Amino acid sequence: MPNEDAFDISILDRQECLALLAQVxxxxxxxxxxxxxxxxxxxxxxxxxxxxxRSVTGSKLDAATVDTVVAFQADRYEPEGLSGWSVLLQGVxxxxxxxxxxxxxxxxxxxxxxxxxGDHRLVxxxxxxxxxRRFASER
Numbered sequence: 031m032p033n034e035d036a037f038d039i040s041i042l043d044r045q046e047c048l049a050l051l052a053q054v055x056x057x058x059x060x061x062x063x064x065x066x067x068x069x070x071x072x073x074x075x076x077x078x079x080x081x082x083x084r085s086v087t088g089s090k091l092d093a094a095t096v097d098t099v100v101a102f103q104a105d106r107y108e109p110e111g112l113s114g115w116s117v118l119l120q121g122v123x124x125x126x127x128x129x130x131x132x133x134x135x136x137x138x139x140x141x142x143x144x145x146x147x148g149d150h151r152l153v154x155x156x157x158x159x160x161x162x163r164r165f166a167s168e169r
Contacts, residue, residue, distance in 0.1 A: 037166065038166045039163055042162035044160050047117045047119070048160070050106070054106055055073055056072070056074070057072060057081065057104035058071055058072070059102050060102070079157045080121075080156045082153065085152075088149075095123035095153045097122060097123070099120065113167060115164045115165065117161070117162035124155075124156075126152040126153065131154065
């Protein structure tokens, strides 16, 4: 009798991880605020091997992503929960100042409530390390 809890887990290479990240637009950012770990959802776009998102200028998220090491995670699971994937990216968050990145990010639909009044900074997290796994039920 097969084990109903058995899953096949595949390790993904860097290119597979990036291709999967390009399929979703919301992920979770792991940062430190006031010396405590915090995980926040962010709307993002993938720009090469970087995750790019907007941060409201002057917010705690903005302050926590100035030249600091952060973690970014995104995933997708099938509704029945029998298969899916998860990608973890780590790198240094910096301000994206180049015009090309701003043009590409402008084409992405990012809800306005994430950046009220347009007062924001574009944050880039270049993938220093990236790891991913694909899960599938064996039943």
